[in-house]
Amino acid sequence: MDRPYIICHMVTSLDGKVTGDFLGKSAYSGLIEDYYRIHREYGADGFLCGRVTMESSFPQPPAPTAVYDGPPIVREDYIAESAAFYAVAIDPQGKLWWSDRAIADTDDGYNDAHIIEVLTQSVSDVFLAHLRGKGVSYLFGGKTELDLSLVVQKLKRVFGVETLLLEGGGIVNGSFLQEGLIDEISLVVIPAAEPSEKAVPLFQTGHYQTGDIAAASFRLKEAKNLDNGGLWLTYQKQS
Numbered sequence: 001m002d003r004p005y006i007i008c009h010m011v012t013s014l015d016g017k018v019t020g021d022f023l024g025k026s027a028y029s030g031l032i033e034d035y036y037r038i039h040r041e042y043g044a045d046g047f048l049c050g051r052v053t054m055e056s057s058f059p060q061p062p063a064p065t066a067v068y069d070g071p072p073i074v075r076e077d078y079i080a081e082s083a084a085f086y087a088v089a090i091d092p093q094g095k096l097w098w099s100d101r102a103i104a105d106t107d108d109g110y111n112d113a114h115i116i117e118v119l120t121q122s123v124s125d126v127f128l129a130h131l132r133g134k135g136v137s138y139l140f141g142g143k144t145e146l147d148l149s150l151v152v153q154k155l156k157r158v159f160g161v162e163t164l165l166l167e168g169g170g171i172v173n174g175s176f177l178q179e180g181l182i183d184e185i186s187l188v189v190i191p192a193a194e195p196s197e198k199a200v201p202l203f204q205t206g207h208y209q210t211g212d213i214a215a216a217s218f219r220l221k222e223a224k225n226l227d228n229g230g231l232w233l234t235y236q237k238q239s
């Protein structure tokens with residue numbers, strides 16, 4: 001395969017939502033811990049999230065006010081370092097002004113993951129100069145829109161990523177599903193319904209792709225009981 005094996009790993013409600021009050025209930029904190037434990041046990045080479053998820057999980061500093069007065073920066077992929085584990089951010093417009101080359105987190109499954117920004121060529125020179133200055137890697141996935149197939153091919157070819165955890169939110173998951181780029185789904189299901197209209201679904205489409213959206217079939221690989229009525233469900237893509 002010319003791209004990584006991609007596992008969509010998420011916590012959901014019974015009705016397939018990935019945001020909402022149910023996530024904050026103390027009764028389910030053990031199931032959230034199970035999610036992070038499973039993330040670590042996968043031993044993947046990296047995890048990938050959309051810009052909104054990255055921002056909510058890893059708070060970002062405001063954009064600097066400094067003006068870039070250096071030479072124009074050629075739109076070429078930039079490998080700041082080769083690492084054992086990567087945090088891949090889908091950030092087409094360059095909105096994540098990382099303050100360091102790697103994630104700082106209390107969870108060993110995320111801490112020190114080297115950041116790769118996935119950009120379009122439309123981002124500013126000042127943003128690229130900022131990433132270089134901080135030692136953050138970046139790759140280009142298209143001129144003004146992202147070609148996710150190209151992006152994941154580059155993750156394997158340029159950074160050696162063999163197994164990738166796709167960890168939301170709904171928009172980025174929906175884009176990967178629609179492009180046929182999900183090989184496996186791993187769900188920690190919390191026994192609560194989340195009827196809020198604002199809650200984000202596991203797969204949200206219609207933002208970046210147009211035309212008919214085909215249903216994607218998966219077969220159950222394993223179902224495991226977790227404490228407090230939770231389930232860990234894994235599915236593999238039907239070929």
Ligand SMILES: NC(=O)c1ccc[n+]([C@@H]2O[C@H](COP(=O)([O-])OP(=O)(O)OC[C@H]3O[C@@H](n4cnc5c(N)ncnc54)[C@H](OP(=O)(O)O)[C@@H]3O)[C@@H](O)[C@H]2O)c1
Pocket residue numbers: 009010011012017018019049050051052053054056090091092093095146148167168169170171172173175200204208
């Ligand atoms: N329950 C769980 O396991 C779990 C896991 C992860 C996240 N979450 C939650 O999910 C929520 C966020 O989900 P979300 O669906 O709103 O946002 P998201 O998928 O995290 O990020 C969406 C953004 O990423 C960029 N993006 C994603 N796919 C793209 C594509 N194909 N082409 C170009 N750009 C693309 C765009 O950034 P720009 O807007 O900058 O263009 C887009 O607005 C958060 O509240 C988070 O806490 C839950």
